[in-house]
Structures are given as structure tokens and as C-alpha cells.
Amino acid sequence: MNNSITSDANAPVPGHKSEFKKKCHSAWIKTKAFFHGNPPAIIGVSLMTVILLGALFAPVLTTHNPEKRVARPHVAPNAEHVLGSTRNGRDVYSQVLHGARKSLTVALFAGIIAMTIAIAVGVTSGYLGGKIDEWMNFVTNVFLVFPQLPLLIVLAAFLGQVGSMVITVLLGVTSWPWGARVIRSQTMAIRNKEFIISAEVMGESKIRIILVEILPNLISIVFGGFLGTVIYAMGAEAGLGILGLGDATEVSWGSMLYWAQVSSSLYTGAWWEMLVPAIALALTGGALALINMSIDQVSNPKLKTGPHMKLWKKMNRETMKRRGLL
Amino acid sequence: MKEALLEINNLCVDYVSANGVARAVNNVSLTIAPGETLGIAGESGCGKSTLAFAITRLHKAPALISEGEIIYNGRDVLKMSDKELRDFRWNDVSIVFQSAMNSLNPVITIGEQLTDVIVAHKRISFKQAAVKAKELLGIVGIHGDRLKSFPHQLSGGMRQRVVIAIALALEPKLIIMDEPTTALDVVVEREILNELYDLKEKFGFSILFISHDLSLMGEIADRIGVMYAGNLIEIGDAKTVFSKPSHPYTKGLIASFPTIHGPKERLYGIPGDPVNLLRLPTGCNFQDRCADCMDICKKEDPLLAELNVDYHAACHKL
């Protein structure tokens, strides 16, 4: 590790042609540094890669149509149906891969909607302050005190069985206030930093200060909030599905759980129908949480973890031993 | 020379960071005699604060005392058990930090904070301790009525005095002061210095005074040690260090302070920037900024050599 740093510093300045190459190189170094001695990052990212690849290539990887009856009810896992079949004779393996597409899309877009609102509200309110802040803060608080899941249930019930599109929008517009608050307080801290004041003194426009000077400083917090919202939205989508408030004809992890429950698969011994989507949900949630954790570890050096702390512990033990204290 | 109160031999302190191990204090040896004020000067990152922490083993991960010994009254601090260390930290040595005035508990009155310290370490009743606390505040020039004040009701200078009072509470023989007045205005700094002169005369403790301000150091210290990039590069009596410094870094540092009296001429200070502890050069750490750099300076580390009785400097030129 030491070597790469020193050789970097002594390297001759490359011309403009290798600019792109150099950028790639520094990005590669940064990526390596991020994963180095950061097991949560390694596990989380590889798990998530597998899940995403599975969802992306679902049509290629699956052998059966997930929406068609392709087997007898509740066939136990076997060579043809690796994860068994449902009560209605659908292939569970095909369903879980296709379901991943729907569930992840809902969660992802809900996260994007929520974070976009959160950033817009949080940064404007935090940077501009005054009356605008007061009003925006009031709206945020109103959304914050609304119990989200019950609200979703009522809305979903009111609208009847709703499609995934509606659920995405509902989740998006109800889960932004938490992110907005965190972003607002962080913006308020940055607003008084001298680099912002000096940009103002320089005559920089407000919109540029928000977009170019403040926003890039919030990336880790925005990304963390985004992942949190995605995890939440995935859970909420599944929850609504189980309750039968989603569209049960679409294949998603939520609707799979719904059918598994309706067919009382656990009672009849068809554990695979229930457990497979449940485990898929847990794994995805876990992977996202691990990624979130690893970002925290890198962006917050006060969390004293990482490989150098292991080295310190080893060295400390040795010196303590030498002095006869251990 | 008198029997040393504190003797540091070949002390090395390392910081284990993600980018490698940096040696913040490198092979430092020094002594403090009873009643003496030793000043350690240097800029940020030279290891002077790390040294202060290490003496009382208050350093935290990822810092590590890798080599050396710290002998206090014949006992090695580095070999003390946790209990011995606790007693040593209060009864023998106390520390005043730069930001110490912000370390007072905001929800407890300063009177309680003082009595707590006294009761915790001395076998006396709360009543006696309260009397003692009032006496201590008087010593640092704060009226006894202030016992019932909360820290936020006092100015920065007064809070720093309270911290000094707490440091004095158990009558330690050595007080380590790490930039005790840096955060204060000059007039308040002067008041505290005056207080300090009186207290020293009265109690006769030793002070390890750490600061970047050489003029202040030249005033308060009996002997001065100058550190650069973890090494002690010059140490000797304050007058000589100030009027006839030997090491080029010390010379440059002293020339970096414009004086209030004396001739007004252009000063040049020291060119360049402080070295990065993770990328130390071979040979003398000061070579890049030194006007008198020779070939040998780029090859060998200069060692601390005795130039005079009780006067040492580390430079190949000498």
C-alpha cells in the first residue's frame, strides 16, 4: 500500500493525452482503498451484484414462465423445478427472479423519488433559511408525524388493489421527510463554512452554490439515505403485498408471499413457497444495509475500524507484553 | 545538576494510520528537574502534544508508545498498572490542555467539579473539600462566590483558571501545560501568566510547558527544547536558545516572529512547508527547508550532540 502512494507522488506529470487513463487509474485506486479491509463492503457489494445480475438476466436464467401453470401444485424442489412449485403450479425459481425485477424496481424508484424530494427540500430550506425554511420545515414535520405504513394501507385500500406504479409513487412521496431533515441540518452546517461564504462574496449565484458547492459535499449522506429508503420501500412493498393491497396478479416478492400465505403453504409443508421470497428479501435488505455500513466506515473516520486498527491492536499487545503489563 | 523529577529516555510514539505508520515522537530523551519549567516548542505536527499525552499515557488509539521509558521518581510510567497509573495521573502529575476550558462539565457548578476531584483522591469530607475548593479558586484569582457558577457563566479566561485550579487541587509535583493560553486574548494570557509565576513561587512544582509561541516560551521557561518532525533538535537554557540558537530550524523559527520593539526590517522565516511524517526523507528531516544543507544531511540522521554543558543540538553543521 505504501508503495503505491510514494510511486504516485514521484511519477512524472503526464500530458493531456493520458488524462482519461489517469482518471481511471485514480478511480481504480480509490475503489481498491474502499474495499481494502472492509468486509461489509466486499460482502454487501458482491451479494448485491449477484442479486442484480439475477434480476437483470431473469428471462435468460429462468426456464419457465413465472405466470403460467407449469407444474403440479406444491412440488418439492427437484431437478426440473429447483425451488419447487407453488400451490398454483408456478415455478418458484422463475418467480423469485422475475419478482426481483418488480420488487427492486419499485424500491429503487421509490428511493429515487424520495431522495429527490428530500434533497430539494433539505438543501433549499437549509441554505436559504428564514421564512422559506420555516414553511418547508412545517411541511416536513407534517409528513414526518404521519404514520407511514397505516397511511399507505389506507391509501392502498381506498384505491383498491393498486399496481406497482402507484405503490412506487406512494412510497416515494411518503418517505422523504427523514432524509430531508438530515440533509437540511447538514446543509446548515456547511452553509456557514468559509468556502460557501467566500463563494458568495465572489458573486456566485445561489443556484450554483446549492448545486456545485453544497450538494457534492452531501454525497455520502444522500447515498446513505437513498439506501435506507430503498430498504424501507422494499419492505413496505412486500408488506402491502402480503396484506393483499398490491396487485396480486403481478409477480413480485410481495405477491409471492401473499399467495404463499393464502395457500397456507407452511401448514401443508410446502415451506419453499414461503421461505424463498422471504430469504430473497432478507438477503437483499442485508446486502444494502452492509453497503450502507461500509460507506459510513469510510466517510466517518471517527468510527475507529479498518485494517490499521487491527495492526495497532497487535502492536499495542506486543509492547504491553514487553513491559510486563499483560 | 539536581536529581531529575522526570526522565524520558529514547521515547518513540507511533501513529498507526490507514496510510502507514508515522513516528510522531522519535527517540526523544529529556529530563525535568524539580521546580523547573521546561518549554517544548515547535509547530503543529512536530510531536510536542503527543509527547505530553504520552508522559501520562493519555494517548489514545491509534497512537502507540513503541519504545523508551518514562521514569518518574524512579518508577517507569510505562510499566505502571492501571491503578498505579490513576494515582500517578492525579497525585503526581496533572495536565492543562489548550481546550481544557471547554472540558468542564456544563451542567455541574465549578465548585462541585473542584470538590469532586479533591474528595475522590484525598480522604477528607465534602465540607473540608469545599473550603479547600474556595481556597484554590482564590489562588487562581477567582472570587469564592463563583463556586456556584456554571461553566457557561464564566469567560474563557476564567474557565481556564478554573482548570488550573483543578490541576493544582492535589498539589502535583509536575504540571503539563499544552498550549494553555493559545485560545485566549493577550491580556487574559498575561493575567494567567502572572498567576502562574505566583503559584510556582508558592508551590514549587515543575512545569512542562508546550507551545508554538517562542516569545512566550522565552519568557516563562528555564530551559527550552525545540522539536521538528518528531525529533528533539535543540535543547538548552532558554536564554541561549533564544539569543544564540544553534540549529537552523530554531534560528528560522525565532526569526519568524516580528517583534513589537526593535528594528522593523523584512524577516524571512523558513521557506517551504512542514514535512509529512509519512514521507520522511533519508537523513535530516529539515534538509528541504535548510539553507545550509550539505551532502551528509541527505544521507545520515544528525544526532543530538553536546555543544556545551547542558546544551544539545542535532545538526551536522555543528
Next chain:
Amino acid sequence: MDTTNNPEVVLSVRNMIKDFPIGQSSSKNSYMRAVNDVSFDLRKGEALAIVGESGSGKSTGARVLTRIYEKTGGDIIFKGKPLQQYIDDHGTLEYARQVQMIFQDPFGSLNPVHSIYHHIARPLLIHKRADKKVIDKLVYELLELVGLFPAVETAEKYPHELSGGQRQRVAIARALAVDPEVILADEPISMLDVSVRLGILNLMADLKDKHGISFMYITHDIATARYFAEKTAVMYVGHMVEWGNSDKVTQTPQHPYTQLLLSAVPEAGQSGRRELGAKKGEIPMWKPDTKGCPFSARCPRALDCCNESFPEVTQIADDHFIRCHNI
């Protein structure tokens, strides 16, 4: 004032007042007066040092001048034109270009997510001083001017890769990018390593002498004020108490507060207790209707009238002024 062989006045401040609201109510007494009745002239290619302790209003004054804060009263005249007129004529960008500021904290004044290049190039683009083709050359020239070599390599770096002194040089280059008339330097060296402070002061002195830029140097260190600035003004609780030629103010101080300040400065080789002339006392909170001289409570020479009114300006020597009842 004698102006015969003095350079032209660039920035002129007359009776400047700045109040800050304290608490929620809007009655007259819920304001704190941070700057009161401050007047001075800043001349081309000259430096004026504003010396004072924390809470003396020295930074507030500079921030009013750069329009970070809005003034409560008084006049700010830049190049013969009142600030209000710049605002009315939509010329605030022009004013912002010519009155630049350097901040105390070199770690806070550069945006950690942007390269050095961005920091220098932005002002050039905002004020349309260069089009995109020649901008690279200008950026490198500026970096070299402030002593950052090699410029191309430095421009690619990010703030965390530079030392405190180097960052402060970048901050100066950024201020210089827009070709300002005046630079307000708010404690530019107090957070830097001791060994690099003088380098920054000397750089500013060169810019002043060779490029004719006027500096307002805000500091608590009266020794560097004397070293760097031709003129020094001493402030106490928002009031200017003594000002004029730096050597006269520092060598023959007349105001009791200036005398106190100078007697407190540490000096090597002067060991031992040093008596301070003034009484111990807390720094008063100044409100819009507070009367008298702010120093009267601590002043060893206080008269009865010192609690009644703040004294008028008295000229005690050529280019040496003081506001004290008991001269």
C-alpha cells in the same frame, strides 16, 4: 487630514454601525452593537491593520464591508461612490469583484470536493475575466504568483492534499484572480504553522507594494500589525480607540487600552511577573443606548465624563489619532 503626498483613498468608511439582534423581541435593547461609529480611510497600496481582542468587532467590520452582513448605519464609500449606489445601479457584482476577502481558517475556506483549479477558475468565469481558452494559462500564472510550484500539478490537487500554508496561498490566488482593489484579510495567519506565517505575510506585502493592492489586515497580534501594515487601528468592543501610523501607535501608544495591550505581549528574555496597568474586568456588552467609553470600567485614568459620552477624535501627532477624555 493631510493628503498632499498620500496616495488616493480607495475605500472610505464613515461612522459605520452594525447591530445584531439578540433574542426574539424587537425592542431597542434587544440589539447588540458589534461595531459603533467606526471611520477610516484605506489608501491605494497601503495596509491598515485592525487590532483587537476577540469580541472587538474587527471581523464584523470586515464582513460588513464585503456585504456578508448588511450595515446598520454609516457610509461605505468605494472609489468615491457610496456602496448604496453600487446596489442601486445593479453593480454589486462589480463591487464584489473589487473588494475581496481572505479567511482565517485555511481548512474551511476551500471546498473539499473541488480541485484547486476549480477554486481559481470560477472567479475568472463569474467575472468574465477570461474566456475558456486562455483560462488555464491565467490559473497557472496566478498559482505561480502566490508561490505555488509547479503550478500545473498544484492545480490538479484537492485541498486535503495541501498544507495549511499552501491552502492560504490558494485562497490569496483566488482573491487575486478577479484583480481586486482591496483585500480584507481576516486573521489570515493565525491558524497557520508558525514557520509558514511569515511567508504569507511577505507574500501579502509584495502584492501590496508591487501590485498596489490595498489590504485591511485584521489581527489580534499587534506585532505582526506593525510588521505588515503602514497604518494600525486599535479596536475595543466595537469602537476604534486609537489609530494612525503603525510605528506611532505601537511605539508611543497614548490610549490606556493600547498601552494595556502592548504591555501584555509576551517577549522573550523578560521573565517574571509583569503588572498590568488596567483593572481586571469583564468586557461589557454594548447596546445601542449604552453611553460612555467602553474601556471606562477597566481604565486606570477614568474620569467622571468617561461614563457619560464616548470621546471625540483628537489628533495628538501627525497621523496619530485617539479617542480618550483624559489625554
